[in-house]
Ligand code: HEM
């Protein structure tokens with residue numbers, strides 16, 4: 071049925087009301103589903119290590135620690151402080167290894183190399199290894215994301 | 223009591239309306255010409271898909287998709303369960319055969335130009351099947367959860383990150399978070415045994431329905447010449463030939479599976495450095511090598527970004543190939559023929575290169 075001078079029929083009007091309503095109901099489910107399917111990003115802000123496990127390291131020595139679910143690398147600097155990196159290649163995410171005799175970090179996936187300061191020197195890695203901050207606080211050795219700062 | 227089979231059949235026919243389907247099968251004809259051999263590629267894929275489903279369900283009876291249990295449960299399948307090693311070997315080899323035949327099927331249709339009007343949608347659903355088949359392989363590769371499969375998955379799921387903004391979402395969706403963890407394994411398992419099977423059946427149903435609706439294509443030159451191509455009845459003549467090919471393929475598959483069973487490495491350690499020789503499955507090698515030849519940075523963007531965008535453009539172009547090749551008998555049609563050859567040579571050369 072069409073009322074005089076109307077742009078559309080009554081059927082068309084009712085169809086779009088029903089269709090629009092169904093569409094809106096469907097759309098309202100999208101957000102909770104998306105939120106559930108994409109979990110919150112879980113990288114830690116800081117991890118606490120036992121200083122005693124690392125205090126005996128020689129300058130230039132590198133050890134591993136767990137940075138959440140990926141490896142971290144921590145190196146003793148000549149002045150006794152620590153330098154830490156996320157031990158994950160900046161190319162495509164493979165875990166890197168520290169090769170003590172070469173004094174370089176090596177990624178076996180596509181032959182990527184970083185020098186002892188974590189700077190990418192050869193192969194596909196486009197960036198240096200990601201730096202983390204570290205500080206000794208009493209018995210603990212804290213490793214933190216840059217800019218997070220100590221929690222008091 | 224004697225059951226009247228005729229009556230029983232009539233009862234079912236009444237409810238399910240089967241007669242038209244049987245009638246169709248007996249009336250269906252398959253054209254015979256110099257390229258009809260390639261018609262068997264589609265049904266060969268179906269054979270391997272069927273084997274994947276049967277062996278996959280068998281493996282799933284004992285496989286455990288957890289960080290702690292995955293590798294051990296496969297070890298148990300291979301050492302403790304009767305013929306478990308063979309079931310795993312067949313599942314692994316049949317996946318290789320299936321993808322190989324999907325590729326042969328695609329190339330045969332490319333070279334015979336059977337995708338031309340009115341079979342554009344058949345081709346497009348076919349491209350979707352190719353992608354789904356490859357995702358099947360990619361998700362299955364992680365399930366043994368050893369060092370190699372972990373690193374390969376880290377690399378594979380990191381590739382979308384090359385695309386700004388959306389890439390990060392894709393990666394986090396695939397991994398179930400920022401990193402590859404136990405959640406990734408659970409997710410991949412769910413994709414591999416639930417979501418992808420549902421998807422492949424839905425697309426395959428459309429694909430095969432379209433093939434029935436249009437009938438098999440005839441060679442382009444016969445179509446232009448309006449020549450009548452001789453035909454073979456689908457039932458039983460064509461099916462008989464199909465069954466013979468199935469049996470031969472089954473024999474080859476079993477022989478290879480018996481001789482070359484896949485190995486199992488040590489269980490993956492999320493903290494360990496990547497092992498040497500991280501490689502994806504063979505059908506990803508040419509893409510892997512393509513990514514590798516791009517330099518780290520190309521002006522303002524990363525080389526990876528350029529590579530990923532180029533690959534995406536190629537995939538989209540192939541998806542719409544029937545529309546690009548809208549004058550198959552003309553000059554452009556010839557060129558596209560040669561592009562297919564070039565693409566094949568490219569894929570072979572790059573795959574071999576990646577192994578050097
Ligand atoms: C899981 C993967 C696939 C399965 C199970 C499958 C199955 C089949 C079957 C049974 C046929 C009929 C027989 C034949 O022509 O061989 C067919 C035909 C066809 N397929 Fe596929 N297919 C798959 C993937 C693909 C791919 C990747 C493409 C190309 C992008 C494709 C494009 C076509 C076309 C255009 C036809 C019609 C051929 C003609 O009429 O001559 N299919 N497919």
Ligand code: FES
Nearest residue numbers: 159161162177182
């Ligand atoms: S992931 Fe390290 S070089 Fe590619």
